[in-house]
Amino acid sequence: MDGQNFNRNLFLFLFLCNVYLYCTTTEVCSNSILPGSKGDPGEVGTEGEEGRMGKTGPPGQRGLTGRYGEKGEIGRIGKMGPKGTSGDKGQEGINGLPGLKGKPGTTCDCGRxxxxxxxxxxxxxxxxNAVKFLKNVVLGIRETEKMFYLLVTEARRYQESLLNCKLRGGSLAMPRTTETNTLLADYIREADLTHVFIGLQVGVTEVGYMYVDGNPFLNTTVWSMQSPRSGKGDCVQLGSTGAWSQADCGATQYYICEFVKIKNTSATYF
Incomplete structure (x- = not known):
């Protein structure tokens, strides 16, 4: 009897223990997903848009000085500047020695x-007459009352022709009258030429042109090209028809030099 009570009590005890453990046990629910296994590598995506430019960084250190380059070609001739002011009068020189006394004169034999x-x-x-023949035919020189003109048949650039005339004792021809212009045009035509350089350039201002001696030339009615800024060059050429036109100073062609016969001139300008 005692053994049955003991077994019954033990069974009851174990049953209660199981019920207690079942009641006190709480089931924990979680939404977290456990990581799976590593997948295969994906495809390379397309190139993205260019990002915004960042801030300018600090300047770098100054680099070393580079080597000098080769010497360039000679630049174009600049425009002629304005005429300078006259210089101060020089000091008077020392008087020369007196000359020797001449021989005594004799009675004039007027008839002889x-x-x-x-x-x-x-x-x-x-x-x-012989000198005139020599100048006009042999040397090919033309002349007016105050000037000699020489057509130089050596093709040169404008600046070189200007220097060559100066070395000869003259300057590039500066026709200032209608008669002189006609004379030089005939000179060119007789030499079977079309154009030659003359001593005139586009001025430093927008108003007109300037002779090589610094005197301005403003009236363009004798020109075949009326505008002084046609873009064909800053130098001037005279044609066989008597018309003037602009020319490239770097081009080579013949030219006319002029030489003064009488120093004090009073020419009538165009």
Whole structure:
């Protein structure tokens, strides 16, 4: 009897223990997903848009000085500047030594000297004609009352022709009258040429042109190109028709030099 009570009590005890453990046990529910196994590598995506430019960084250190380059070609001739002011008058020189005393004169034999003077006039006239023939035919020189003109058949650039005329004792021809312009145009035509350089350039201002001696030339009515800024060059050429036009200073062509016969000139300008 005692054994049955003991078994019954033990069974009851174990049953209660199981019920207690079942009641006190709480089931924990979680939403977390456990990581799976590593997948295969994906495809390379397309290139993204260019990002915004960042801030400018600090300047770098100054680099070393580079080597000098090769010497470039000579640049174009600049425009002629304005005429400078006249310089101060120089100091008066020292008087020279007096000359030797001449021989005493004699009584004039007028008749005999008239014949000599007459023959001298004839000889001088022949000499002038010979000189004129030499200048016009042999040397090809043209002249006016105050000037000699020489057509130089050596093609040069404008600046070189200007220097060459100066070395000859003259300057590039500067026709200032209609008669002179016609004379030089005939000179060019007889030489079977079309254009030659003359001493005139586009001025430093927008108003017109300037002779090589610094005097301005403003009236363009004698020009075949009316505008002084046609873009064809800053130098001037004279044609066989008497018309003037702009030319490239770097081009080579013939030119006319002028030489003064009488220093004090009073030419009538265009």
């Amino acid at each position: 000297y008239r014949n000599v003077v007459g023959q001298m006039d004839i000889n001088i006239s022949k000499l002038k």
